[in-house]
Amino acid sequence: MNEELRTEELTEAAESTETMADYEEHFDDANPWNRVADYMANKTPLHVVVEGVVNGGVIVTVEGLRGFVPASKLSLSYIEDLETYLNKEIDVRVIDVDQASNRLVLSAREILREKEKKARQELINSIQVGTVLEGTVETLQNYGAFIKLENGLSGLVHVSQISNKRVKVPSDVLKEGDTVTVKVIGVKDGKISLSMKALETPVEEEVPEKVVIPKSEKISTSLGDLLKNIKL
Secondary structure, eight states, X not given: OHHHHHHHHHHHHHHHOOOHHHHHHHHHHHOHHHHHXXXXXXXXXXXXXXXEEETTEEEEEETTEEEEEEXXXXXXXXXXXXXXXXXXXXXXEEXXXXXXXXXXXXXXXXXXXXXXXXXXXXXXXXXXXXXXXXXXXXXXXXXXXXEEETTSOEEEEEGGGSOSSOOSSGGGXXXXXXXXXXXXXXXETTEEEEESGGGSOOOOOXXXXXXXXXXXXXXXXXXXXXXXXXXX
């Protein structure tokens, strides 16, 4: 009976004993620098609040650590006044970790670019071939005109789709800033093909009048018949 009790006590003691490796594992998990390094490796999105504005960027806190978001990484466009970001909630990713230098840098730009790309693709997918839209001529190339559409997307009117009449180069009939009406004729690989010609009234070709020229013998005979009836 005593031996059985002793065995149970030894078993319980063995199960409750933590090795040094266990302590090291717990220590690694508890180290916030290791956690933010994992966030960087896994490209984990983090929801943070801007707590301060400094020269060249803003300050946020991640896992109790002070993090810096450069102004160039806050938005997809230039920010005139960083103070507008104070107390604002933003989504960021860790892009640089250096515990020795107490350096933690984050960025919102990549996440914003991904969201913009996804929203654009969803908008493109919603466009149906045959849709008629208003747009503005953005740029002109020898091969066609790029049109900024009313929904914010851009599409190309190939030079062959500008008019029913022959157009050598787009600049012959269009200029940047012109407002045009276009028809969607194709959507492929994220690109939108447009046509102005499809909305024009087709030009009717003139049918040439058919002229029948009589043979020379018939002409001579006709003249002979005409003259024989004339009295001199």
